[in-house]
Amino acid sequence: MLNAALAGLGLAYVPDDLTQPHIDKGLLKRVLEDWCPPYPGYHLYYPSRRQSSPAFALLVDALRFRG
Numbered sequence: 273m274l275n276a277a278l279a280g281l282g283l284a285y286v287p288d289d290l291t292q293p294h295i296d297k298g299l300l301k302r303v304l305e306d307w308c309p310p311y312p313g314y315h316l317y318y319p320s321r322r323q324s325s326p327a328f329a330l331l332v333d334a335l336r337f338r339g
Contacts, residue, residue, distance in 0.1 A: 274286050278294060316332065
């Protein structure tokens with residue numbers, strides 16, 4: 273999605289840390305900023321229908337309950 277936005281093909285909804293260097297260079301700009309409040313948490317994307325390994329389950333639990 274980021275590459276498509278950089279190529280001028282439309283909008284992309286991606287995490288700030290991926291876009292910030294491109295915004296700083298003027299290659300991208302934020303739109304609908306009022307609708308995207310900052311979220312200091314973690315972002316995990318994984319297949320929910322596959323059985324995860326015990327190590328991955330521990331990682332998810334550790335991140336979920338980290339204060």
